[in-house]
Amino acid sequence: MSNIKCIVSYNGTNFSGWQVQNDKRSVEGEIELALFKICKEEISIIGSGRTDKGVHSYGQTFNFKSNIEMKEEQWLKALNTNLPYDIRITNVEFVDDNFHSRFSCKGKTYQYILNQGDFDPIYKDIVYQYGKKLDIDKMIHAANMFIGKHDFQYFCSNSIDEVKDFVKEIYSFNIKEENNLIYFSVAGSGFLRYQVRMMVGTLIEIGANRKDETIISERLDKKGATTTSFNAPSNGLYLLKVEY
């Protein structure tokens, strides 16, 4: 029995998200369908975590077990042959039997891309078309406040029933500007639901001079009383890397 680890890129536009949902097109569902075609049996895959509707990936990682004897490059080819073109497997690796895409995960990196220029229909599904100039220096300064271990309960949509521990560590949070585009890159131990989009959303509000950066210290570690309301749209978000 091989334990097979795969890295997968996908364009999230035409998916209801990573997770299988009845009657809806999901990335996980399409991959399991491809595996069924290859293996002639139902195989469940384990993703490093979910991504929401519209979120893209260059680094999502999953694993599954199979008795079929194929080399890594044969799995890569078989999977891509049976997958739609908005999903591509970029790496296949046999791993230790104990490897588990979710439990073994040591960190993740996300990128968020925003266009300050005019609405661009060509990129409408893969870059958030914000359309106004943001104060990048203010955002860079504010982003540093997220770094370190913090309680992110006010920067997520998870309920207490769902998550025991809202403490996550942010390793780095970089922001750079190239022409009209702004690239946010955030690496951390793990992320709660909507956490990246709420952190980016908050930075956008600060960069737009709608909010002061104290809003971060007020919400971080539950020091204030309000949850973040502005969730930056999913189309600008990319899961770039999962670390093990």
Added chain:
Amino acid sequence: MSNIKCIVSYNGTNFSGWQVQNDKRSVEGEIELALFKICKEEISIIGSGRTDKGVHSYGQTFNFKSNIEMKEEQWLKALNTNLPYDIRITNVEFVDDNFHSRFSCKGKTYQYILNQGDFDPIYKDIVYQYGKKLDIDKMIHAANMFIGKHDFQYFCSNSIDEVKDFVKEIYSFNIKEENNLIYFSVAGSGFLRYQVRMMVGTLIEIGANRKDETIISERLDKKGATTTSFNAPSNGLYLLKVEY
């Protein structure tokens, strides 16, 4: 009666092309529908020419006439409010009564974008995912052969019934490489159907060492006997600019 000239960007992915076709979603049809909503009457627009299914635009130009009294910026806003997000008007200008988007056209610039790297699902509809390294120097050299006035009958899909004159002038044909991407930019007096995609397709065959550059001199000005067979896919093609 105002004569109104508009520049329009669109993502061609979900259109059957520029031209209205029964039951199919076309860019022209969507714009005429938006005008109907604004003007409460049927208005026909005149495009600078057609673009095929899947072809994108940052520069397509059209004009129409209307008695409605609105300023340029009001037309821009009214149109974009009534258009789907894969079409955006980027400029509106009142022009001389004689201006005609097709007949007044003095030249066009197209861009073609190709990815030599691994198939990228995020960009699958807006960059041709070729997936192999091409010899850029060979292509740059060969592209120069297109420059000047030539008969392009063997580089188009038009029939003699449809087009009287296959002679077109190419002003410039530039190719540059950035990381794994190749950008072809071609400017000319006008282009026949599939001409840009057939010229780019021929350059790809040369860059891949599948054909020698003499294939261009053989087909140009109908010196040989064969029409170009490889039509580079529409998803990499952009109408960048229409000159008047």
